[in-house]
Amino acid sequence: MAARERLADDPSITFPGFFDDTAVQTDADGGVVELTGALLRAVEVAADDFLGPQDANTLCVDRHESHRYRVVRRQGIIFIRIDEDPRACGLTVPALHSGAQYAIGSDGRILRRLRDGEPDGSLAPTDAGSGIPVPTSEVGRSFEAPDGAVPLPF
Template identity: 70%
Template structure:
């Protein structure tokens, strides 16, 4: 009896294992692509009342691709801050690459400030290929660190050496026992 229950329980657990999360297309993260400054100039505002705006299908497809990757699938239960309509999109086209900047619009959800790391930048080829993604807070590996210069070499005799305490002419603040905590 115990063996039969164990086998049924094991079969039930194993039946749940094959569920794999949806797999996104592989991302080519081409760090040779540098993102432009999206806030260098004021954008042309799409959706201004009475002003027609024309988007090419290529631009629309690139924005959809970036939004799908950044925000994931949408349904009626999607929280306000994760909805496509709760974000602002800036698009710059250069040399056959569409650069898209996505930022949370806190006012769309009745908030005063956006969440920390709530944006991303995308580079999408004119053929609809996602070339590069950089989410806010991630290191930008395309930027090379500036050389700090040769520095000061440390003699091998000093490596790992603890230094003696000061000669007493200047007391260390943490060694004064007469001080009370919190400035009292």
């Protein structure tokens, strides 16, 4: 079963603050890191879903190893934050909307996915208040006609 077939978007699942605590760096020399099979599978499922199939022709910015992964395990759910690591490809800044958050169940199913730039359905919209009503005759009207004295911005 492909990762995309396992997706069930549950907006009741809220993502943890992935940057609230200092992360333990797993790529430091001399340190021993032990991952459970469930954790490794969860990262693999999220990476495959986010980045798609990998082969020798996969662009650097789309490769699994060109990303950073933050993992938090809470109440049987493995939360994963994926971010592009621009340095891996000789870049200085990541692309816009180049990350995602995943909630993966203990069975390897995607419980929730939120890509950067997508609206977070778990957040209730805030009421901006009653505002000031605008008469229909004023909607879309420019209040100062351009006279050529000020250049247009485009």
